[in-house]
Amino acid sequence: GRWHRIHYAAIKWLFALLIGIGTGLSAFVINVAVENFSGWKFIATFAIMRHSYFAGLVVYVLFNATLVFSSVFIVTNFAPAAAGSGIPELKGYLNGIDTPGILLFRTLIGKILGSIGSVGGGLALGKEGPLVHTGACIASLVGQGGSTKYFINWQWLRVFKNDRDRRDLVTIGCAAGVAAAFRAPVGGVLFALEEVTSWWRSQLLWRVFFTSAVVAVVVRTAMSWCAHGNCGHFGSGGFIIWDISGGQDDYSFYELWPMAMLGIIGGLLGALFNQLTLYLSSYRRNVLHKKGDRVKIIEACLVSLITSVLSFGLPLLTTCTPCPDPVRYPDIVCPRPSKHYGNYVTFHCSSENQYNDLATIFFNTPDDAIRNLFSTKTVHEYSAQSLFIFMVMFYLLAVITYGIAVPSGQFVPGIMIGATYGRLVGMLVVSLYKKDDIDEGTYALLGAASFLGGSMRMTVSLCVIMVEITNNLNLLPLIMLVLLISKAVGDIFNMGFYEQQAHLRGIPLLESTPKRFMRKLSARDALRANKVVNFSRIAQVSHIVAVLCSNNHNGFPVIEELPNGQTLVIGLILRSYLLVLLQSKADFQDTPIAGDDRGRVTIRYSATDFVKPVSSKGLSINDIHLTPQELEMYLDLKPFVNPSPYMVPEDMSLTKVYNLFRQLGLRHVLVVPRPSRLTGLITRKDLLLPEVLEETSTELSSTR
Amino acid sequence: GRWHRIHYAAIKWLFALLIGIGTGLSAFVINVAVENFSGWKFIATFAIMRHSYFAGLVVYVLFNATLVFSSVFIVTNFAPAAAGSGIPELKGYLNGIDTPGILLFRTLIGKILGSIGSVGGGLALGKEGPLVHTGACIASLVGQGGSTKYFINWQWLRVFKNDRDRRDLVTIGCAAGVAAAFRAPVGGVLFALEEVTSWWRSQLLWRVFFTSAVVAVVVRTAMSWCAHGNCGHFGSGGFIIWDISGGQDDYSFYELWPMAMLGIIGGLLGALFNQLTLYLSSYRRNVLHKKGDRVKIIEACLVSLITSVLSFGLPLLTTCTPCPDPVRYPDIVCPRPSKHYGNYVTFHCSSENQYNDLATIFFNTPDDAIRNLFSTKTVHEYSAQSLFIFMVMFYLLAVITYGIAVPSGQFVPGIMIGATYGRLVGMLVVSLYKKDDIDEGTYALLGAASFLGGSMRMTVSLCVIMVEITNNLNLLPLIMLVLLISKAVGDIFNMGFYEQQAHLRGIPLLESTPKRFMRKLSARDALRANKVVNFSRIAQVSHIVAVLCSNNHNGFPVIEELPNGQTLVIGLILRSYLLVLLQSKADFQDTPIAGDDRGRVTIRYSATDFVKPVSSKGLSINDIHLTPQELEMYLDLKPFVNPSPYMVPEDMSLTKVYNLFRQLGLRHVLVVPRPSRLTGLITRKDLLLPEVLEETSTELSSTR
Incomplete structure (x- = not known):
């Protein structure tokens, strides 16, 4: 109802605010820590160098190596997904491909502590990519209402029912990360737009914009607090911003x-x-x-040693x-x-x-x-x-x-x-x-x-x-x-x-443009030899289990056989939905007879049950244990299918299919034979429905 | 072939360059003219005011009224589409709706001269909107290779074969206009992105960016030339840029x-x-x-009089x-x-x-x-x-x-x-x-x-x-x-x-988000009572003429009857294509027998023949004269249809249909019954075809 809509919108904006505050504070913490570690390091080294260059070098090397070791230790033992910049994985996630673990709570902690160690340890890398990842992790955790595993649990925040809302939040988090890393709010918005997301909705632009502004205010406030000397070495060095307004104004x-x-x-x-x-x-x-984590640790320490020796020795x-x-x-x-x-x-x-x-x-x-x-x-x-x-x-x-x-x-x-x-x-x-x-x-x-x-x-x-x-x-x-x-x-x-x-990393990112040779191909050509795996509307549980074990597809078309012998493609069911259904067992039925009662679904499942948790690994078919009796039972899939996935005729140009995928951010498209009949033609004007139509049509669709 | 591709890409970049130069120069011309007219006006008024306030007022009013009159005269008599800001019409054009005349050569001239008059005449309006329109007109003219009517004809530029390329150019022109109007290159890019286009392709971003940079360089060059006093009053007043860098740096x-x-x-x-x-x-x-042009002229002069009297009298x-x-x-x-x-x-x-x-x-x-x-x-x-x-x-x-x-x-x-x-x-x-x-x-x-x-x-x-x-x-x-x-x-x-x-103005702009009530509707509901008008594959000329006269649809589905009595939706034919075919008469045939020779089309028509000229009004059914014999003949439409328009099943959610329209910038979507069979399922990985597939598949499709 109306009240629910207002609540939903309010929560969306609240999330945008929380992401902004969280990311701004994380950036601040990382910067303060890095500047202080570096400050102590350089002051100690300079002090000791006055007595002995060699002792200075040793102190410098050890300081750096300790920080780098702590970073690599945290990453290898605690948060493996925190290694690297995280941006390729985030691009993948927003493009529709999940990389396990990138948005976990432990990844967030590993990323923050790890980048303090690696940047503070003087390696030739920066904290900006990790900050983008940090922002995304914060966004994802906020969207999930905390992390159950670590007993952070805000049940009342769990209103986001679909993947799209989650992805929107992660987009916002990426923008917040850039905004915080560079103190560049507009740059953050554009980074999210150009580099991270594959598609874009203008209502999202608006919230991204808001979060970036919040980040700017948070960072500014924190820095003005530091200006009074509350943050040790931080403040004199400062946040990343290199004012060169004294430079050339003009050029010849x-x-x-x-x-x-x-x-x-x-x-x-x-x-x-x-x-x-x-x-x-x-x-x-x-x-x-x-070869294992030990090799990774040795490698990182070796790189740290080389870096320290070069930066000390060459001068x-x-x-x-x-x-x-x-x-x-x-x-x-x-x-x-x-x-x-x-x-x-x-x-x-x-x-x-x-x-x-x-x-x-x-x-x-x-x-x-x-x-x-x-x-x-x-x-x-x-x-x-x-x-x-x-x-x-x-x-x-x-x-x-x-x-x-x-x-x-x-x-x-x-x-x-x-x-x-x-x-x-x-x-x-x-x-x-x-x-x-x-x-x-x-x-x-x-x-x-x-x-x-x-x-x-x-x-x-x-x-x-x-x-x-x-x-x-x-x-x-x-x-x-x-x-x-x-x-x-x-x-x-x-x-x-x-x-x-x-x-x-095997993340199948779709480039922005279809490849040239796709013009000559049709949708049918992209199917190659893959046999499509369908389900009937009423499927036996054992069959479902067998299919889920035998492949790793994420979506399955569902086909209904009508009483008159004809068939009808009724939609697409996701693997994650099937897994939830198999685990709950509540919808198993003894006979292969179609029910007609869509209402029960909303009683038995809240929509959030079907959302794959972003920050945990999700269900696997191996986690589900079924008795032989249960395997003999049936499941009516119709209430759970997505009834209108996008469809393309089999001889449609592959370029067009590609654009459909890219622009709408799809994950599955059904390929169907060329239709023999036509219901009508929708033009732009048909979509500008007057508000008046609303009521009559609602009646129409409810009596249908 | 490869050579053609390079040529095509080179032309695209050349166009981007030309649009940038043209828009930058137009902005410069408008600014110089406005500043000079205003300069003369104020100096003359101040000089006369020393002797008599009343004489000063009269001179001021007359000066303004003359400029406004010339502006409104040009617009009403020569370029009616130049009135207003042009941005709503451009949004419509880029959204897929043509407004007659907005991109004509005469509109360009009317816009430039008209805004010099209206801005120089002291009215409460600006030159920024018109500059966006100017940029778009320049882009459109460049893309067409000049305007035949005014004997500006660059045949070698006519390589753009489709509507999409034309629209891309107009997008670039809009961005160039903003970049020139505000001297804000990034703002121009974003304006085109956020405000003007309804969809966006990242390869375009790149060219828009280039054009904006060209504009910035052109404007800067022109202004540095003026700095030596070559431009009269222009230069001391200056281009639109209000440097407030002396203002607050901080806020509490x-x-x-x-x-x-x-x-x-x-x-x-x-x-x-x-x-x-x-x-x-x-x-x-x-x-x-x-009530006619005279009323418009009187109205404009009256507004000018009020403005002049107020701005003179109130001080x-x-x-x-x-x-x-x-x-x-x-x-x-x-x-x-x-x-x-x-x-x-x-x-x-x-x-x-x-x-x-x-x-x-x-x-x-x-x-x-x-x-x-x-x-x-x-x-x-x-x-x-x-x-x-x-x-x-x-x-x-x-x-x-x-x-x-x-x-x-x-x-x-x-x-x-x-x-x-x-x-x-x-x-x-x-x-x-x-x-x-x-x-x-x-x-x-x-x-x-x-x-x-x-x-x-x-x-x-x-x-x-x-x-x-x-x-x-x-x-x-x-x-x-x-x-x-x-x-x-x-x-x-x-x-x-x-x-x-x-x-x-009746421009059916699609908002960025579907309306809430659309969730409850399906594609079928949007069809309302409209009976869809089909053509058979072989249509009689008289039937085509009758259909084209009886409605103003822009696209018609074409349905083929197969020898076994079944039907097949073979695609969509555009009104503009039908008009070209009716005018050329070259494809008329005496008998209703399907040809099988697609090759002849490429001989008889070059692809540009089918492109609706942007800067003229295009063909109308009333322009075509056919003899009774010709009306009796037949036309095989198959070679001219778009064989794979996007299709949706009739019970797809209208929200989804809306997003398809918006994101892909469509003008027609076929609504078909829910399919009974399925050919397959395309996922993201299927679209990451290896390059190897290219050759084999090309063979496949050519032997098919």
Whole structure:
């Protein structure tokens, strides 16, 4: 009734609010923890280094290794689904394919603790992908009303009766995650729109939008609380947001070619990155990680060791640079005072008035390193040599790091790599044109955009995220240009990062466009040799069990034999429904006679009984035990079928079938012979029914 | 073949480029013309006013009336489809409903010249809606390879063979229009996504994105050319972009309630605006404008007269305000020097050191007025009384202006109204809390967002546009909040502005969600009493003519009678195809015997022959003349049908049918009886066909 509708709508909005608050707080917790661990680490290392470099290295390595070990230990022993970024799996889930365990409560906890360890432990990865996954987990738990296993149980929240509502919530969670990770509310909405979901409904847009705004307010409130020094080291370093509004406001035409070049470099390096990580992930998946958890732990610790040694050792080999002239550049504080954050890190420098440019980016938290790379008006802070060394090393580190069993995101490494070669190109442009208004920080930003574009192949959402994190709208057309080129170049070589990873994991993501050869095929061709498994309306329990055991289809057409000998396709029944029916046994009947009483269903089952729980593994046919007597009984499937699944004639072009699947987010389509009769033709105007029709038609349909 | 595919893709991108350049240049031309006309007008009026107020008023009124007259004259006599904003019609076109004439070449010209006249003539309307229409017209003309009627003919561009490609181009054109109008490239993309199209394909996103970036570069280039003084008055006033980056960066919690109040006011006033314009438009449509073009011209001139007198007369009745203390506020130039643009207009002031606050917003171009309303750090520039008078007057003017026969946009009036009450609320907050960091300009911006949200009910795109035009990302969460509230409040009362206007014009736009009562209906219910009109495969010409004359359906199912007496629904034929066939007469045959030769079609017709020309009115059955002998002949329709239209079983839920229509952008769906047999079941995995299948299946389908 009306009251139920209002309650339902209110719950929807409440959920959107809760997801926003939860995700915002998670992002805050992760950031505070990471910044504090990093702060303690660097302060301890710097303090000990004054006495002995070797002791400093040992402390640094041990600190990192401990954090990484805790992360990989949690992931392997407690929450295996928390490894990696989670975005490919989420894309799969929202595309209609469930990966076991990705939305469990333990995955949420593993993801939060794991990314604190892996990011705090100085690995070449970011916390943004995991935050998206965190948001999705929160959304899923909220939608389920908690997790029964962990005694978190809000029964009154359990109003969501169907899969679609659940998926909507997860979409909202993904958007909230991006909004929280980058403090980019519009970027979050667009990310959910462009990258995560395969289909989209505009009423959802509205709620996604609301959640993103809530996240922004929560994060802002938490940060203003920290501004008074309540959060330790957090606050001076800060949340991910790299304000480069001091950068170039304008650009000249001769700058377009180096920018285009950035796009090409980004496309090439991004595609190479995708390919290398694909090979390595495939090797890990098929060989290395099959050897057990111990191998995963050793691998992660080894990667941590390599990372620590490189980021500590390489700056040692660089010679320090004298600070810029304090008279000419009064704004620059060089070298950086101890216990502070920022540019001009002094590290193994002989004189007081020097800084180590490689340490400035390598021996730092990722967020600060990016801020330093993007920094504007810092007159040749970095030597080309240091940038080049950093880029090569960090690229290789990022490649070997992705795929170890810790939560990991690809945004921050991508931004670091891109910003480095961007700054290199910027230095080239400055030395070529010798103009004052060319800023290396701006090129670093464009480089970052180009690498992300070349690797992830996102367009609008990435563009908006870049603008939101740098807070500089003037660069928008340039970012667009660079993204266009880098995506086009990357697309020549391979698929986007997430698509490749999803493919590797066997997640059958449907691309946005049907393949070209599908034009020549019909729906019948897609069926191949598969024999379709039907049920009759009245099916014997033993037959149902046999069918469910013999294949792993998720949907079965149901065909009724009419008294006059003809048959009629009455709908589709889902495996999950059959399993619930088999378990409850309440509808078993002794004789194969069709009942006519649809009313009883609503009494015996509440609609939620049929919803597959998102955050547990769900029923399996092996969990159900039936006596021989029960196996002899019958089940009338008609009350439980979906009576109108989408249908296509068998000679329909496969391209059209594909579009139907994609646009409506379907999981099953019935293929039927070409009809011999026609009832009518519906046009757009027929669907603009006047409200008046409502009542008469309701009567019609109720008397029918 | 492969070469053709490359050519096709290249043409698509070339079109995107051309649309971007064309729309950017059109926007530039309109802006330069408007700024210059306004500049001359105000300078002349101010000069004459020094001698006589009355003479000044007469010059001002005549100048405005001349411009408005030229606009309404062009529209009524030359391009009737150029009246109004064009966005409802474009939404309809992209939704699948053609409105005659909206994409003609003459409409383009009428739109450009007409909006120069109407905006330059000082009416309470904007040039943004018309620019969207301009972009769409350019896109359509490019896609058609020019307009034959006006001897613009690029034959080599005519490669677009289907409606879908045409519609994609128009979508791109709409996005380009927004990008050019607001200099908001991302906003343009999102506007096309959220507001204009009903469905969306991600490969299109990519091209829309490119076009928006091109527009941004073109506009920027043109403006930097103008910066050297090449464009007369243009350049000092400038393109639409109201930089309020000097405004509030932060907000306190106690400011949330006045902001929420802004949202509520915006929702109420926006809904009222929609309702008032709806009544007035309906009266105009049904009564006033039926009386002929002369009435339209008189009406427009009368509105112009009222607007001129009010904007000249009301400031005369206000007393001037003393300028702010130049010692405390050294940045403020007050009063404004003559021949300049900006704040603190001196108008009927007794002393040198005074300004007229009402003239600052009323006696100015809309762009400058908005800039003045948004202006920050201008310490109580406006009195509450002036703002209130302006708001009431301008609201009424905007209501009576919308619907007169000139090109008109609703963005700028909406921003003006909203900014005014926003500033009023801002003044209230300042006087309540007496804090220095509360800025009236920021409240003006939020007010503008709230009114647009309450009237147009856009969310993400409007939010991004507001951020892009004000260049202040920090306000994003606040804008989101205000939009959420104002849309929610507005939705209580009525539909969005464009939806209402489309409804009034009889454009059957499908809303994004099916109506609630549709759940209880089935596809059969939507057919109502309509008898479906079929054709047999072999139809007599006289029968076809009779059917086409007797109704105005656009699609007809075709049913074949098989030799064994059974029937088979072989597809759907479009009215436009039948008209082409009747006109060409090449396929008429003497006997009702089915041919079997599909090959001949491709010889006799190129695919473009069947495409309905977008920018002309198309064939009508009355244009076709057939002899009695020809009427006796037969036509085999099979080669021309669409063999696989989407079909639904007659008892499918109408909600599902609705979603099918909406998501796939369909125009016809066949309703068929529930199938008795099943060929198979397609799942997601079946659609992930390996490339290997390609070759074998191609053979299969060719031997079939």
